[in-house]
Amino acid sequence: MRVRSLLAASGVVALLVLLEVVAPRVLNPYYVTILSRIGIAVIAAVSLQLVNGFTGQFSIGHAGFMAIGAYASAALSVFAGAALLDAVSQVVPLSLARIAYFPLVLGFGGLVAAVSGLVVAVPALRLRGDYLAIATLGAGEIIRIAILNIDVVGGARGFSLASPAHPAIDLRFESLAGVFGVAVVTIAVIARLVYAGGGLAFRAVREDETAAESIGIATTRVKVEAFLVASFFAGVAGALFAHSEGYIHTNSFGFVRSFELVAFVVLGGLGSLTGAILAAATLTALPEVLRGFGEWRMILYSLLLIATMILRPQGLLGQRELWPISRLGRGAK
């Protein structure tokens, strides 16, 4: 057991080093950007899987929480981050300060998104099925339109991370190891939540709410917890997105983005983390791969989605997991 986890850990570290050191030198910046977007999509998809796939609550407004994480973290960076980094860099090297700064920014984006997730979850989770889906869709749009009307974060102009007061400090965060490191942490945390003892509560709610209540599971609380964790990681994904792109606009977080995330978890298989990862990576890369087809590419993309759902209605992996993840939580035999 110990040997295996050691192997897994060193595999992850090797992968991160490869992404950080080798990828930017071998690949052109276009591919590096796509890789980074894949990592962000994975984080968002895995977090949504906790709600839709494991707790059985159909949320289709997840991009709204990404928007909150993106804008909250970007605002922190623009209004305080540059000044903070500037001050700290008088004492320690700037590169060192940045390494400590980014977890802080991501955590902040996640926390603000989690709080807003709680605000949405408490009333919305009293609803079931279609009604819940519509409520989350509405919540996502409310968030997007509210941000669109806040002028300090750019409103309809979008929001740039460039800080005029400290032009020397680049607030962007272009590190594949950073993005995928966060993705690994997200996957590990959610895998442990759903496959360890407590995860049974999520899955019991998905399977049968009445029965879950009857054996003492506080179903509303479990649903709110799932929503809270999911919106936290969506916020982290949004913060990563803001800091790797350097410029954000509410258009990136509309319901099209939300539906894309739903497609990831349904196509990957509701109740499969590895399925969500696989689908997020494939479907993020696919439109780029299909660029050669010009204006036909989105039609091909849609046809591929339809074909997959006809051939594998349960999603790519159903409720199964590829090897290591399902074991991650199985502490007890």
Add this chain to the structure above:
Amino acid sequence: MSLLEIRGLSVRFGGLSAVSCFDFAVEAGSLVALIGPNGAGKTTAFNVITGVYAPSEGSVVFGGRAIGGKAPHVISALGIARTFQNIRLFRSLSALENVRASLEGARRSGLRDVLRLSSWRARQDAATLAARALLDELALGGFADARADSLPYGEQRRLEIARALATRPRLLLLDEPAAGMNPAEKLALRELIRRLRQDHGLTIVLIDHDVSFVMNLCDRVVVLDHGERIADGSPEAVRRDPAVIEAYLGSDAEFAS
């Protein structure tokens, strides 16, 4: 004092009265049958006791505490467990996971699961052991890793009982446990219910359609018809009760006309 005491219970859904002025007391350690024709209000009574419905009128007192209208998970924690008429297992989970889900210690979620604090593994192992013991007790040991919905019908019914027992109840409510069983299976089920009552010190209320299944099993039979209690007594007495015969077969007058 009775373990469960229901007084003047009425449940109405809009204009429809499912249960009216129902008085029902269950002594600790007893095995009581609740019988009656379809639509008599038996399952509604269970749903009120377990918190699925709130009473429209009347009180439900369990172990000296008023539980009417409390949430089902709160009532479960107080020591009432149940099975369902139309089996409600966690279908895509394994038999073992179905039982583990009932074990509060195994289920508590949150940071402990993520951080794997030292007590975590010990608690998980203890829960698995307890769940396996329950599966063995109900002769389900061989199905531990099978998906719940892949189990044969009788095994699914027993798994539901195992899951209910895992909450360590004082009062167990069985909603038509014998439904769809053949005579041999019913006989085995009767034995099982007797044994569980003994071994777990349970108080049991079970629902069935007719008196024959509960004849040699229960101490007491309560008959419901159209939401009202029409008989209460030993199985023999209830079987001869004219009101009960009328509820099931109709009155002589109806036959005559």
